[in-house]
Amino acid sequence: MRILIIDDDDDVRTITRLSLGMVGGFEVVEAKDGPEGVEKALRQPPDLILLDVMMPSMDGPQTLAALRSHASTADIPVVFLTAKVMRSEVDLLTRLGATGVLSKPFDPMTLAADVLNLRSARTPSAASAPSPSCS
Numbered sequence: 001m002r003i004l005i006i007d008d009d010d011d012v013r014t015i016t017r018l019s020l021g022m023v024g025g026f027e028v029v030e031a032k033d034g035p036e037g038v039e040k041a042l043r044q045p046p047d048l049i050l051l052d053v054m055m056p057s058m059d060g061p062q063t064l065a066a067l068r069s070h071a072s073t074a075d076i077p078v079v080f081l082t083a084k085v086m087r088s089e090v091d092l093l094t095r096l097g098a099t100g101v102l103s104k105p106f107d108p109m110t111l112a113a114d115v116l117n118l119r120s121a122r123t124p125s126a127a128s129a130p131s132p133s134c135s
Helices: 010-023 034-043 060-068 087-095 111-121
Strands: 002-006 027-031 048-052 078-082 100-103
Touching: 002 010, 002 034, 010 027, 010 111, 027 034, 034 048, 034 060, 048 060, 048 111, 060 078, 078 087, 078 111, 087 100, 100 111
Parallel strands: 002 027, 002 048, 048 078, 078 100
Antiparallel strands: none
């Protein structure tokens, strides 16, 4: 499975790539911001997108809207990564069309399983696995 991670934080992208690649065995593609992520998704649609909520220039919800506006990326499952996991925040993100929401910091050892669980459930939900490894 190919996963696109869109996050402006270099460390988060690195930890996510290592976690999903080494622990989960997934192919991981990285983008440093929304515009680059949309471009990469259009060029070679992934099976799932992990999307940061707070990014400069084009935030997560704006990036999701851009992805949903193209036929080739409209149905790709998107899981938001965010430090804001209050119920109201999670509800808003799922109403926007997210497959799920994972909290930052996340546990790199369980991230692949968390992603698979959200993808297979395909119902809006939130998972929180605190770990000091990533923020």
